[in-house]
Amino acid sequence: MPFSQQPGRMIFALLTCAVMASVAYGGISDKCLGCICRVESGCRPVGCKWDVSSYSCGYFQIKYDYWQDCGRPGTGWKECANDYNCAAGCVRAYMNRYIGSSGCPANCESYARIHNGGPRGCRNPNTMSYWNRVQQQGCTPYSQSLEFVPRRWASYISWKYLFTKK
Structure with missing residues (x-):
């Protein structure tokens, strides 16, 4: 099934992007x-x-x-x-x-x-x-916005869930 038709993964991807933006900003x-x-x-x-x-x-x-x-x-x-x-x-x-x-x-x-x-x-x-x-x-x-994801895990989470096929 294409990524865009997987609502759970799409929502998680959007949240992950928000986390990444917060982590990248880090302030x-x-x-x-x-x-x-x-x-x-x-x-x-x-x-x-x-x-x-x-x-x-x-x-x-x-x-x-x-x-x-x-x-x-x-x-x-x-x-x-x-x-x-x-x-x-x-x-x-x-x-x-x-x-x-x-x-x-x-x-x-x-x-x-x-x-x-x-x-x-x-x-x-x-x-x-x-x-x-x-x-x-x-x-x-x-x-702090989105402090619930440890910084060292954020990139691992995003890559794992955005680019891993199931």
């Missing part, structure tokens, strides 16, 4: 990003305010050094921080840069704690209260 999910945004600013462009020892700006309360670490997107730090798409892209780039060297799993808890505490924030006990606030916004450690 913070929209849900987790939204929880962080709500904690930081109510998810509004709130401008800049003094925070501990420097200014934090915009939707994700991005500091100048954070903006530099994420690759200096947009036309400037404050402008980017107050533009949701630019700021979200900055947070994604920052997470992709540091999650691999943090020693922590790539999940919402780690991303939130890194956002709050810097590149190794997921190991810092002082970031737990921040994580608790993110959880109050509806996120869990597994608020």
Whole structure:
């Protein structure tokens, strides 16, 4: 029977493609990003305010050094921080840069704690209260899209089920 006439395999193939896209992207999910945004600013462009020892700006309360670490997107730090798409892209780039060297799993808890505490924030006990606030916004450690498939299995699953004849 042709592949297109096998509904179960077709649905599995579509889900597998979604998993592969998520795995290839490998970054913070929209849900987790939204929880962080709500904690930081109510998810509004709130401008800049003094925070501990420097200014934090915009939707994700991005500091100048954070903006530099994420690759200096947009036309400037404050402008980017107050533009949701630019700021979200900055947070994604920052997470992709540091999650691999943090020693922590790539999940919402780690991303939130890194956002709050810097590149190794997921190991810092002082970031737990921040994580608790993110959880109050509806996120869990597994608020990552499609984290249920271990990354090393994803390509095996897709090739096995997409290209194996029965």
